Amino acid sequence: MAGGSREPGRTVTSKVLALLGAFDAEHPQLTLTELARRGGVPLSTAHRLVAELEEWQALARGPDGRLRVGLRLWELGQLAPGRLVGLAHPWLQELFGTTGENVHLAIRDGMEVLYVDKVYGRRAVPIVSRTGGRLPMHPTGVGRALLAHEPDWFVSSYLARKLERPTPHTITEPGRLARELATVRAQGYALTYEEMTLGSCSAAAPILVDGRAVAALGIVLSSRRARELPRLVEPLLHAAGRIARALGQVSPPASGSGP
């Protein structure tokens, strides 16, 4: 920008965004120096920009003086959700009520699943998912359910990449995975056993609107209780169906625009 910029062509906005982007699940709070380094912004520049962001409450300082995402940004984020979460939540709630298990809702974003809502009680098992968190598609129930309903070209390009293998039980062989997806498509739901996290298994169903999987509803429980999974499939499918129906009503179909 103006001034003796060493890296011409870099816009102010890009720096602001780089600073914001420096925060993630593993780094929810940072010192100014860390923030500047992670954002690739010179310290003095970061200092100036951060001051402005802080004033607006886009960023805030924790009790220890470290920087974290501010309230105002959280508030702003709450405006993003489209109809999906609002319509689906009561059904997640109901499913939680009848099963007592961790229930969550996810959408696809790029080649990952993004968890957009979650209902959990006190006996919450290991944190497998987090609202706002991302996980790969193939080892998760919801991811599998979504992937099964993507067009062929998408699935092929998904399988063509090197697939992560978070546990020894994760299926990564393209052939086997493809067969698995066919099963999911045929039976209407996906089951996974310790493919993402040792100690937990899941069932998930796609939410189909006009044949497109706009989201997936999933239920997770401790793998010690894996035998109970099949019992949960019926209520799961029921809830997924009701959400799909609710989304199908009124106005332009769901649209991937927001959670």
Add this chain to the structure above:
Amino acid sequence: MAGGSREPGRTVTSKVLALLGAFDAEHPQLTLTELARRGGVPLSTAHRLVAELEEWQALARGPDGRLRVGLRLWELGQLAPGRLVGLAHPWLQELFGTTGENVHLAIRDGMEVLYVDKVYGRRAVPIVSRTGGRLPMHPTGVGRALLAHEPDWFVSSYLARKLERPTPHTITEPGRLARELATVRAQGYALTYEEMTLGSCSAAAPILVDGRAVAALGIVLSSRRARELPRLVEPLLHAAGRIARALGQVSPPASGSGP
């Protein structure tokens, strides 16, 4: 800034933030022109900045081409919550489970309450609160509970202003309100009847950590069923107490840093 800026002293960052700030609950989606106008930014400048924000997914376009808050910003916002929501949620869930009523959690921000979490089922009554929404303190249960535990100087300056009056039942006379707050402090919870919305009433309890009300837990129901309110106070207080205890454990006290 650089160039023929008509309004010297305005930073790029301030413009970016003004654009983001143009979105609110009443205006969750805007055309570029509206956005520019609301943000007080010249159209051509807004056009350029928005393009960059859109690329980063800070903003996104709905199916109709209008702009809305983007996924990335929502995701970022999810990093803001401190320990409060995570620790409290299971208890909201439990309270919802035992009562079946709308339950929500709010903190104070400035002179308003900010709703940071909410659990509701299918028979959700009129939308009194919204996660990420703000309401005045005096006519809401949670607001009343929080206000009652603020220091005197804060309460005085709160009462000194002209108080909104969303319904005919809203108490706005400073004297009466002050007495009401004393009662709340004495009995440990607040009750309101149709003070914020006609047709609904609420009970709320502060979450006290080291004598400071860091948040408030509230329950809302249709005023037709107002007689059931007293029955709900005990479980409400129980849940609030458990949340307070959970927050009291470990490390620096709650801190107002985030929801």
Add this chain to the structure above:
DNA sequence: GCCCTCGCTTCCACTCAGTGGAATCCTGGT
């Protein structure tokens, strides 16, 4: 006590990124 490290804050002369009014291009309504 002294020195060193590491992070934060302030300073300032240079300059190109950012500016915004105006012209142009769409799009949809009549």
Add this chain to the structure above:
DNA sequence: ACCAGGATTCCACTGAGTGGAAGCGAGGGC
């Protein structure tokens, strides 16, 4: 065909933004 409203594109001017360097301050080792 014409018009209105919004979205794009253009471009010459210039002060906002830049970032290296120096100063400050808290903690920790010796």
